Amino acid sequence: MIKVKGLTRAYGSFIAVDDISFECRPGTVTGFLGPNGAGKTTTMRVMVGLTPATHGDVTIGGLHYRDIPNPGRHVGVLLDASAQHAGRTGREVLEIGARTMGLPGVRVDEMLDLVSLDGREAKRRVRNYSLGMRQRLGIAHALLGDPSVLILDEPANGLDPAGIRWMRGLLKGYADQGGTVFLSSHLLHEVEQIADEMILIGNGRIVARGTRDELLRDATGGVFTTLVTALDNHQLAEALTERGLVVHQAGEGLRVTAEPVDVGRIAADKQIVLTDLRAGHEGGLEDLFLELTAETQRDVLPNDMSADEVRA
Incomplete structure (x- = not known):
């Protein structure tokens, strides 16, 4: 100790x-x-x-x-x-x-x-x-x-x-x-x-x-999202919506307002094959870390300078 x-x-x-x-x-x-x-x-x-x-x-x-x-x-x-x-x-x-x-x-x-x-x-x-x-x-x-x-x-x-x-x-x-x-x-x-x-x-x-979960909860305001892709996204979206979850199209997959474990369970219950399942808040901890320690970060662009200007 x-x-x-x-x-x-x-x-x-x-x-x-x-x-x-x-x-x-x-x-x-x-x-x-x-x-x-x-x-x-x-x-x-x-x-x-x-x-x-x-x-x-x-x-x-x-x-x-x-x-x-x-x-x-x-x-x-x-x-x-x-x-x-x-x-x-x-x-x-x-x-x-x-x-x-x-x-x-x-x-x-x-x-x-x-x-x-x-x-x-x-x-x-x-x-x-x-x-x-x-x-x-x-x-x-x-x-x-x-x-x-x-x-x-x-x-x-x-x-x-x-x-x-x-x-x-x-x-x-x-x-x-x-x-x-x-x-x-x-x-x-x-x-x-x-x-x-x-x-x-x-x-x-x-x-x-x-x-990690406590910090993520703080970083996301307690709202967890999941990115998921299935062989049949339409069938998966219907199954998730039936359970009261909010679903949006996100690229080739879906963004769901729920934790990955909950999305996975619903897919398993409906025997829907998933090809991708991951947390949609993967940048949450990093964003929180950078925000809370911003005053001591060295590698920060001036407010009036873009990344394109730096490359130029």
Whole structure:
């Protein structure tokens, strides 16, 4: 369990993190989302004792990080995959960590296997690793002590699509076994696929939090829509209308004011074959994210400039 209460971190007159509070429960993945410079990394540095809080408190399992005995056995941390000793081999990095934590050497081999770094790669010096390989090594080090809590800053950074899918499965499986996962990212679509709860931060303040469905409900005003296409759209439209749903033509399919599961059930009841079924509010979370963190977004066109003018 991670508890953050009234956390503030100031650098002179600049407030990097402004009075934030939240909890991360065992068995869940919590996504910490925000633009670059929103306060994510500062918050995580305070969590693990690298940066002192100006005000407020952070505890992990009821203790401050500095008071946790042999903390690597309880909290796995990855804040910067590029901060590993460039002159050591991947295996040496893990062996030093294992000795520091009092772990058997076999644990190193287990972690190398877990993150798919083979024997040849493990013998290479970290300076010769790609960013994705450093990320895998960093995750291996975070998991080395079999901790109950993981704190990861941008863990998907540098991973290829297969690596990102692997990481999602790894972290979800870790949480399913009772672990607490807290990960930051500016990649909304990646986090929403695995996070049980998401916390959105902008300008150092929490601007929204909740499950994916709760955030979508806020983003859409509680109105859900579905895009659906069937072999017989006319038959499907009649079936949906009979159930009192609002149906409109949308390209080659239909837009329905209902959730996908409800549309699917009606189609199944009428034995109507569907060729496409998806949420019609897929941009809802992204729109909410951009709206709530607009003041800290860097990549915004001036109000009087169009995309065509930029291309020109």
